Amino acid sequence: MRSKVLIVDDMELNREMLAAILEKDYPILEADSGKKAIAMIQKHQAEIAVVLLDLIMPNVDGFAVLEVMKNQSWLKDIPVLVITAESKAEVESKCFEMGVSDFIKKPFDNAIVRNRVRNIVDLFGYKNQLEEKVEKQTETLKKQYKLLVMQAEKLKESKTKIIDILGTVVECRNLESGEHIKRVKGFTRILAQQMMKDYPEYGLNQETIEVIVSASALHDIGKIAIPDSILLKPARLTKDEYEYMKSHTTRGCEVLDNVEDVWDETYSKISYEICRHHHERYDGKGYPDGLAGEKIPISAQLVGLADAYDALVSERVYKSAYSPDEAFYMIVSGECGVFSPKLLECFRRTKKEFEELNRAQQRKQQNG
Amino acid sequence: MTLRECYEKLGGDFEGTLGRLSSEKLVQRFVLKFLADDSFTLLEESMAVGNYSEAFRAAHTLKGVGLNLGFTKLYVVSDEMTEALRAGEKPENEELLEKVREEYHKTIDVIQELQNS
Numbered sequence: 001m002r003s004k005v006l007i008v009d010d011m012e013l014n015r016e017m018l019a020a021i022l023e024k025d026y027p028i029l030e031a032d033s034g035k036k037a038i039a040m041i042q043k044h045q046a047e048i049a050v051v052l053l054d055l056i057m058p059n060v061d062g063f064a065v066l067e068v069m070k071n072q073s074w075l076k077d078i079p080v081l082v083i084t085a086e087s088k089a090e091v092e093s094k095c096f097e098m099g100v101s102d103f104i105k106k107p108f109d110n111a112i113v114r115n116r117v118r119n120i121v122d123l124f125g126y127k128n129q130l131e132e133k134v135e136k137q138t139e140t141l142k143k144q145y146k147l148l149v150m151q152a153e154k155l156k157e158s159k160t161k162i163i164d165i166l167g168t169v170v171e172c173r174n175l176e177s178g179e180h181i182k183r184v185k186g187f188t189r190i191l192a193q194q195m196m197k198d199y200p201e202y203g204l205n206q207e208t209i210e211v212i213v214s215a216s217a218l219h220d221i222g223k224i225a226i227p228d229s230i231l232l233k234p235a236r237l238t239k240d241e242y243e244y245m246k247s248h249t250t251r252g253c254e255v256l257d258n259v260e261d262v263w264d265e266t267y268s269k270i271s272y273e274i275c276r277h278h279h280e281r282y283d284g285k286g287y288p289d290g291l292a293g294e295k296i297p298i299s300a301q302l303v304g305l306a307d308a309y310d311a312l313v314s315e316r317v318y319k320s321a322y323s324p325d326e327a328f329y330m331i332v333s334g335e336c337g338v339f340s341p342k343l344l345e346c347f348r349r350t351k352k353e354f355e356e357l358n359r360a361q362q363r364k365q366q367n368g
Numbered sequence: 369m370t371l372r373e374c375y376e377k378l379g380g381d382f383e384g385t386l387g388r389l390s391s392e393k394l395v396q397r398f399v400l401k402f403l404a405d406d407s408f409t410l411l412e413e414s415m416a417v418g419n420y421s422e423a424f425r426a427a428h429t430l431k432g433v434g435l436n437l438g439f440t441k442l443y444v445v446s447d448e449m450t451e452a453l454r455a456g457e458k459p460e461n462e463e464l465l466e467k468v469r470e471e472y473h474k475t476i477d478v479i480q481e482l483q484n485s
Contacts, residue, residue, distance in 0.1 A: 014433070057425070084432070085435050106436050
């Protein structure tokens with residue numbers, strides 16, 4: 001708590017007269033020059049409640065002291081009361097402009113000096129206390145906010161992990177590792193980033209991309225409802241079996257419908273689009289709804305190409321892996337169905353990134 | 369000699385000063401203390417060597433004390449001196465310093481009388 005009064009005057013008698021008024025109520029510090037005053041304020045910053053300042057002093061005068069106090073931001077916490085025999089009005093207004101709290105002209109009245117000092121000390125004490133409180137509360141709020149952000153981040157991470165687990169469960173049943181999920185996510189991200197850069201008309205942003213990438217893990221979740229006899233059949237499917245197999249898209253949506261309240265709206269919408277439409281093709285020859293052109297949600301278009309590419313470069317029960325070059329030309333030439341020209345343009349521009357990711361994943365598999 | 373008689377003798381404002389400083393004991397203490405103050409000496413010396421900004425500060429200090437202790441006559445002459453020196457140059461009126469000197473010594477003499485009584 002600040003309680004000391006600093007009296008600055010080059011004349012001893014003047015300091016003594018002021019000290020006599022205030023010494024009963026406050027510990028007194030004295031400085032007989034501007035230079036000493038500045039050193040004293042620096043040293044006793046946290047204890048000084050008010051500075052009583054004389055203006056006319058040799059070398060460093062009262063104005064110079066004020067200037068330093070202003071520049072050091074001391075005036076914010078320590079009020080200054082000027083006491084002077086100066087009778088000119090412009091001196092008084094200059095003092096107030098420089099941030100002085102009060103101005104007393106000589107001859108002064110002891111009772112008035114005592115009261116004004118007390119008022120200023122009380123006012124600043126109250127103000128400083130309030131500011132300190134607000135500062136502490138702001139600090140606490142900041143800490144709590146940080147904690148909240150961290151928890152939100154953790155929740156988001158757990159959500160992504162759980163979704164990946166769901167996707168992996170399906171892959172396992174499919175007798176595949178969880179690597180397919182990871183690769184599809186990676187390819188989807190590459191395509192989406194390029195799309196955001198080159199075709200702003202799709203309205204993609206970093207946030208949407210994160211949701212699309214995360215939800216892409218769920219694209220085949222409907223396969224959980226396909227019987228083993230079809231899903232794991234090592235031979236060509238009959239027409240009926242193939243039709244049933246195609247229903248993994250709509251069945252996936254049914255699964256999602258059952259967990260509706262768990263996710264926010266954007267997430268639900270995007271994962272639904274991906275599950276249902278990742279086998280639609282740009283010419284309307286895909287399934288289950290035969291959507292054509294831009295009627296196919298962009299999320300499903302992105303995951304559709306990523307999924308098709310990954311199927312080509314991976315070894316499956318019924319086929320061996322194609323080389324990245326072969327896979328690239330098969331997609332571009334429409335052997336896996338027709339994709340949007342813009343999407344294909346993004347695919348061409350990211351050919352290298354696709355191949356890099358592919359290699360990285362293969363290395364990881366061999367090491368693991 | 370009482371404090372009141374001292375003020376009467378030097379043409380000061382006893383009632384007003386007592387009212388402001390609230391106790392006779394305090395007023396007496398500060399009045400006696402003025403004997404030891406060297407502001408006037410500083411004024412004289414600064415004038416002698418032509419250091420008018422230092423002289424201004426000394427005159428200003430005398431003016432302040434004159435005001436606060438109610439030494440009205442000393443205040444009036446040192447106020448004149450202060451204004452004459454404000455620009456930091458040699459005052460046109462060369463008799464001013466003599467006037468201040470006269471008032472200062474008068475004041476000091478009376479206070480010494482008070483101290484000795």
